[in-house]
């Protein structure tokens with residue numbers, strides 16, 4: 001059945017689900033089998049050589065994992081999808097499969113911390129030429145792309161200051177230069193943003209975050225044109241960063257409520273951002289849904305919702321943060337984001353702990369910044385919680 005002609009909420013529930021299931025089970029079975037048996041040797045050979053659909057060995061593909069890949073593929077409007085053990089598995093396999101000695105990747109200063117490590121520490125070991133630009137300097141990015149580029153790697157909104165990158169404009173520049181555009185769509189989710197429709201060639205997710213949505217499973221997914229996805233799949237199959245059936249099941253189950261969660265999180269984050277913006281003890285609020293955000297116009301053009309993550313800084317610096325955060329009731333003070341429960345933490349001790357104060361300043365990250373990933377709790381309870389904690393300062 002072709003689910004691409006249905007709405008996202010319908011596809012989230014139905015896409016990829018295999019029927020008939022054993023005994024008419026109405027949920028996808030968790031197929032833990034490592035290998036798949038054949039009685040007909042010709043059929044086995046055809047599946048093993050890719051001439052027929054089927055399963056051979058779970059490092060390559062697995063029926064439960066395939067259900068998740070199908071859901072993300074349909075929501076991103078892609079021809080093909082493949083999955084990985086983690087989001088970083090998706091990112092590293094994609095970059096290592098597409099790049100090599102003498103190739104050039106152009107990207108942003110504000111990519112996810114692990115991605116940034118790949119650019120600065122690991123890819124250069126393999127003679128890959130890496131150029132990182134100021135995240136919102138689109139003129140400079142265009143110049144660097146035109147100077148010769150094999151892969152343009154983007155992320156938007158960025159972590160933790162929610163900068164917005166113009167996907168359409170930069171993907172067009174990459175196309176002119178013969179480069180492949182890859183977008184990390186983790187923060188936006190396919191409910192709020194579809195990079196392939198904006199001209200990107202590949203889109204990837206840390207499925208650990210919003211897609212799974214419950215902080216109980218790790219995974220990554222890559223989608224795009226079949227030829228490109230296959231190239232990365234062939235690398236992952238040998239590299240071995242394969243997703244297991246159990247986390248795939250949990251993520252696919254989480255995805256059935258993706259739109260419900262994202263709609264709630266979009267609305268709550270906007271309400272909370274507006275509340276914080278007006279609060280005298282808050283020095284700055286970063287949320288692309290605020291019309292004062294420098295990327296608001298681009299966000300409005302390329303997103304249908306502004307997402308569930310915001311960040312804000314407090315008057316009183318890091319000392320105020322240390323006092324404020326433990327006072328909150330409905331928050332896990334933890335890394336990660338995109339869960340049903342609200343999660344918060346200072347980039348100074350989480351995502352950007354390895355940088356110096358000076359490096360954080362260069363990225364525009366105040367020492368008193370708090371990243372706040374809004375859960376699905378009642379927004380009035382979250383507002384009361386924030387209000388009480390701010391009053392205690």
Ligand SMILES: *Cc1c(COP(=O)(O)O)cnc(C)c1O
Pocket residue numbers: 086087088089112114155159184186187206207208209218219220
């Ligand atoms: C968490 C995250 C990743 C890495 O995903 P893991 O599943 O933790 O490996 C990549 N990109 C972004 C934007 C993330 O938030």
